[in-house]
Amino acid sequence: MNRVSTVETGSRNPLPEGEGGRRRRPGEGHLTQRISRPIVITQAAEGHNGKGATPHPTRLRRATLSPWERGRALILFIALIFFPLAAHAVTPAEMLADPALEARARAITTELRCLVCQNQSIDDSDASLAKDLRVLVREKLKEGMSDAEVREFIHSRYGDFVLLRPPMKPGTALLWSAPLIALLAGAAAVWMAARRRAGLAAAPAKALSEEERARLKALGVSDQDRSES
């Protein structure tokens, strides 16, 4: 039954799998993306309705829909009608066929911030802007740019804010040196405390005052006893 559905989808979409998805992601910037979304929905809705209206030769062979088919129909219904904006971080469709290139792309995108999210990398984000950037990074890699060039390309377009690893520059010098400063300051404090302690230990004990001597005498201890022990 499942094989039937694969054949059917195959006949509807002649492109080899993986290609089909990427084709509809031009990644021209998020505005186009937003505008193009309703079109995607309409297409889906037509496909959904069309199922009952114009019977396809292969579909005639089946009397009922399998659980898979029903589930899929519902997923389509919910996914595309109710929450069209609920995309998923890194989708299979946008991934590159070359695993090495894809790994490089992932390494880059995990260090780029999704500009409209809260402290999320574009690799993790569902936002459409993040998706555009992911696609952009992959396109640039395919064009033959090196990792550093791609990073620089994105950096020059979106500024420091896009880099999750802040660039080293005068403004961030304090940030990057914070751990070292903390360690050195702490070590200095420890050293000074140790010196103070050692100084106190080395210094001869203060001579007893008259009053203290009197109190010791009252307790029956002489000054000499104390210094001997």
Place this chain on the structure above:
Amino acid sequence: MIVETGHYALVLALALALAQFAIPFVGARLNDAALMRVARPTAITQFLFVALSYGALTYAHVVSDFSLVNVIENSHSLKPFIYKISGVWGNHEGSMLLWALVLSLCGALIAIFSTSMSDRLRADALAMQGLLGAAFLLFILLTSNPFARVAPAPWEGRDLNPILQDPGLAIHPPLLYLGYVGFSIVFSFAAAALIGGRIDAAWARVIRPWTLFAWIALTLGIAMGSYWAYYTLGWGGFWFWDPVENASLMPWIAGTALLHSAAVMEKREALKVWTIFLSILAFSLSLLGTFLVRSGVLTSVHAFASDPDRGVFILAILVFFIGGALALFALRAGALPVGGLFAPISREGALVLNNLLLSACCATVVVGTLYPLALEALTGEKISVGAPFFNTVLIPIALPLALLMPIGQMLSWKRGDLLAALQRLRAAFVVGVLGAAAFGAWYGTPFLSIAAAGIAIYLVVGGLSDLVLRARGGSGRGSFKRLAGLPLSAFGTSIAHAGMGLTLLGLAATGWGVESIVAMKPLSFYDVGPYQIGIESVSPRQGPNYSEVFAVMAVRKNGATIATIEPAKRFYQARRMSRSEAGIVTLGLGQVYAAIGESHEDGTIDARLYWKPLVTLIWIGALVMAFGGALSLADRRLRIGVARRAAAPALEPAE
């Protein structure tokens, strides 16, 4: 009527908090025992009134009283019962009320259990607790009143944010608050000691159980939150260096440092000034965290509402208490006598080094969290400080710290023998190196994972070998006797250190995880690490306040199905929001993790499939750490002045 009672109880609690501050404080200055005695009953009564108020709000949520703005905005009549209860703290007003509740609970705990200390110290500490309580109750009543009514009441509420509707979230905030606010006890005692001018080993003995108590709760709270993020957010990340997460990590690191320096102070009367400073710091960082989360300076899933008035108010509380405490510290700390002497190579020396490294970590997290805010405020430049920064700068500090942990345990007080300590750790070194080699051979690169795994194993073996070495010498029977004769706190230290090792091993293993992002075709199987995963069916399902589509996936190994998982995509009607529900199965110590996304016309469904070896150790390690802490807390020598039941009533008001 019940709601009005709750509101009124909150006002009364504020009055009681003010009394709890003023009367004992004046009493302590005048040395008037009668006035000082007012502290204990007012602290307990203040807690009861806040609890009453909290109970009233919970009642309103449970019966879906939509005449309350707070209930409308965060509840729904169809929401499952448990989320009606957890929804009380799933919003700004309610979570602040929970904060005040835990704060007053801490006051009540001091009043009930702190029997073995001077009246004056207790009176001053409870006065401080009262002042803190008053500030937060005032904040709630003036800017974040959860009892605000609306007329006419709507028929239905707007429901709770779907990603907060989760069992993990039912436990995470109360635990976290118990930890955050638990440090207020230590803070109050530090302030009281500075005011009274008497700081000695007895003081350290008083604060150590409370530090442990707060630390255990915070450890569990952070672990819980991280596991929640792991299975809710859909891609298996468990720590994002989000400012809000950092807000909980900062007091945890400071608390860990405090735990160790308080041990030195208790045993050797040394590090007094530093211990007092850390006591102030731990709670100050909790306050800073609250400010960051509640003021709207940062926006995240935790910042339920942002409002400039609230931000300014919390900033005022922050400046008043932190500034006040630090000023007091600056005035009085110089007068503190220098404590016991010790050689650089000694248990004390090792603990100083531990504190130095932990403080550097803490400072780094604080700077990393606040730097973007400060830079933007000062120069208008916007930068991001994310996970790559924190990983780069913290790993070089954290790994040496891990290496030092067992060595410190092996050194004796006052003057230690480093060579002897290293010799005693021979077994741990050997097992660590062998372990790293084995992991390297099995999983391969990255090298950081191999090195970290080796250190982790060394940490576990080193932590536990202290116990073994102390018990050894003599016949087997004698060793058992000796082992049983060791103080519980020795077990606590070893077990907590081993727990840290387990967590580190889990973290190291994330480098060996396998990820596969595929458009899954029905009934075809995809390789994920040693397993194959395939979709068997996809069907819709109706939940109480959501509808979902779930996939049944089979997990196979060598052709045989060993488990099925059900990742789902949920849609919550009331908020028109969707969230993904991961399908997870634990195999050994690792987990297979699957999340589904969009489905396509060609019948495929996007899925993220993961094999995460040893991942459960991250949280198991945290549980072990907390267990070690609990053992130390149960130690007879520490129990004086604090009962073990302390943890039980803490969770009561949530019901």
